[in-house]
Structure formats: C-alpha cells, structure tokens
Amino acid sequence: MSIDAAARYAESHEYAKLEGSLVLVGISDHAQEELGDIVFVELPKAGKLLAKGQVFGTVESVKAASDLYMPVSGEVSEVNPALQADAGLVNREPYRKGWMIKVKPSNICDLDALLSAEAYGKSIGEA
C-alpha cells in the first residue's frame, strides 16, 4: 500500500495533486485495493465545470460501481484517455498512469481543506 506524499486526499479516497497550475485527480492506492479489479471508468468530458463534492464519474470494479467525487472545484481540462482501453491502470499505477482527470481549480484553497498524506494515512489505519 502506498500513499503519495505529494498529494492531498479527500475522505472519499480521491487524491488531488498540484501539477503546475492544474490538479491531477485519481483514487488512492488504498481505494483501488478496497475496490478490487477495476474494469471500467466513466469520466466527464473536458470542459465540464464541477463543484467540490460533486460526482465527476464512476469507477466500476468487478464487485460494484462507485461514484467519484471532485476533491476540488473547477473545470475538467483533461481526461486520461488510456483508461478507456485499460481501466486496470487504476489498480496498477493509481498515482501515475492511472490518474483520471486534470482540473483547472476555481479555488486553489480547496486543496488546503483536504487531508494531508499523513492525515490520510492515519484515517485509513496506516501508521
């Protein structure tokens, strides 16, 4: 189990990582492990405006479908095209090739309201 120290986390297990002026969003390693094999990811179209806490997509594992929530408000500027062909990237590389969307944040302070890597680790019972 890994926690990307450079990212911040929502209690619903999405991570948000600042990359230049954009926020990279995906789900944590803990989340992908809990979900099991991921077989489909449904994501919004680029250009969509979404508020923090709104559903931006769905991740379908072998077991069930789960909603994905915006960790920050903003405009979806890019969607990971690789997940269409290989949703398993979310299992294998949640913080890297398994990212889901890039968001142009409307309020950068949203990031501060998220859990730090350390706090997130504690919340999921990691030392």
Added chain:
Amino acid sequence: MAPFAGYDMPISYPTGAIEEHSITRRAAGLFDIDHMGQFEISGKGADAFVARMVSAKTSDMASPQARYSLLLDEEGLVLDDLFVYKMPGSWWIVVNATNRHADFQWFSAHLTKDVHLADRSDDTYMIAVQGPRALELLERSSGTKVSETGRFCWSNISLGGAPVLFGRTGYTGEDGGELFFPADKALYVWETLLARGLSFGIETMPIGLAARDSLRFEAGMPLHGHEISPSINAIEAGFRWACDFGKDFIGKQALLSLIEAGPARRLVGIEVEGGVPREGYEVIDRDGVVIGRCVAGMYCPTVKKYAANAFVLKEFAKEGQPLEVRIRGQGRTARVVKRPLYIPAYRR
C-alpha cells in the same frame, strides 16, 4: 466510495478476480464449493422417484454417469438446478447451497414408501479443480488416470491417502472435475492440491466467487437466482434440452403448455458498449421503452467484453437485435449476441 461486504466466502483471493479467472482458463483453479448440498436417494423405488422429481432423462443412466438437470415445480418454474449422479444402488443429487433446505423439503414432500432420502451435505466436502491443466494435476496427485473417466462420469481416486470421488463435471467451461470426500479431510485435500501444483510446476490457485461467476457466465452456465429461479420457467430460460418429455416429471404438463403458447420472454445474451451492465438494469428499445431486465452482467475477462444476460420480450430476442441497457440513467448501445460467449471444453 462504498465498501463491499457481507459475504462469508472470498469474493476474490489476494490474486485478484481477473487474474483468478485467467489462471483457470490457462492452468488450474481450486474452488471451495463445500456449500453445495448432497442428497442420497436409495431404495426399491429410487429410480422411479428420481425420474419423476428431476427434468432430465435418468432411465438410461448407469453407474458411473452424472447428468445436469433441473428441479421444477408443477408450474415448470425452476426450484433449482442440480447434478444427478448414478451410483451403484443409489442416486446422489448435488444441489445449490442456498436451496439445500428447500430442495430437501421438496424431495421429502414427494417421497414414496419404498424410497430413502438422506442429506449427506454435512459429512461431504466438495472442491472443484478446473482448467486445462486440472486433469494433469489430479492425475499426478492421485496416480490415477482420471482422464480416462469420461466427461459427465465419475470414478474413485485417492488424494494423499484420502478417498475421493471424482466427477468429471464443472462450472467454468474448462475441463476438470468436482471432488467429493469426507469433510474432515477438507483442509488436507486443499493443501495437498496446492502443494502438488507447486511441486509439479502446474500453476494452481484458489479461485473466489467473483471469478467463479465470470467463468460460468462466459461459458453460458446458469446461476440459480439469476438466469433460473422460482419465478422463471425452464422454457423461457432455454432449458428445453434438459427436460425429457418422453417421461413423466413434475412440471412437464406446464412446460408443454408453455411450449405450445410460446414464451412471452426469452433469456438472451447482450453485449454492451460504454459501461458495465449489472443485475437489475433495464433493457430498453430505441424509443426508451423497457422491454426487459438484466439478471446478470459483468466484464468478461477472456472475451474482453461487457455483457449481460437478460430476459427480454421475445420480439427482441433475435441475435443482432439492437437494444440499449440503461446504466445510471443513460441508455448504452447494446445488441443481442449468441450465447455462450466462450465455448465450454466439453463442446469443443
């Protein structure tokens, strides 16, 4: 994201559901299926009793044969599906876990004086060994040529000294078998098979419920409570082949009427684009009218498709029929496809 819980059996082992599916298709998978129930039927009237209770032909069966059958009520609805084993001097009926008690009551209620019925489920353990290398694993582990046991037949073997009845059947579309043995040998047999797999260089892994479901789904095998159930009749589910209309059996008259009238709905396979179809999802026509409902659906790892089984109005049951499946409120492109998606080993 919501956690998924409430099961007593592993949905998947640490291997992961999709890899477990693939291992079963390429090597050997071990399935803990002790939850299956086993009834023994004996006595002078046993042959006639079994013939009347189950849908399949049994009069031509001799030891060591086994056969798939349905258990129907008077209306032709499917109480369960089962495997009927002909033993020397008795019959062995293998039923689904969830239906064990209801099935036993059903058999008991129809019992005649010269028939003895016993529930052997608690004394009997069951493990399935499935996959293209399953027979090799069993052969080398038991020192018995299990490949000489015909398909849908059984034989007695010994695994590490434990007496095992090997039935060459399964629920994955692969070759292999189902093992019956005394319950106190469960862990021993399980660990013996895993250890032998390792030492023989035959990839052998435990397989959880999720992969079991995707394996059976691809191979076109029904799961009671989904493709068949007490609210589904054998004809609409496509099980005419498992019914012997040359004999009398419970449900026969109802099925004959259903055949004559033609079923209003049919079980079909549906392939979907842009989402995972799941149980309960609506099937709609191009105008958005609901014309059916999915009874099972998933990602199929071997054929790499998103597919469902659904009951649809018979006008929509033709292969190639364009449809939509409603996934989270949105109609997704779908079409009726030929079942099964994966041809089982015994038909190849």
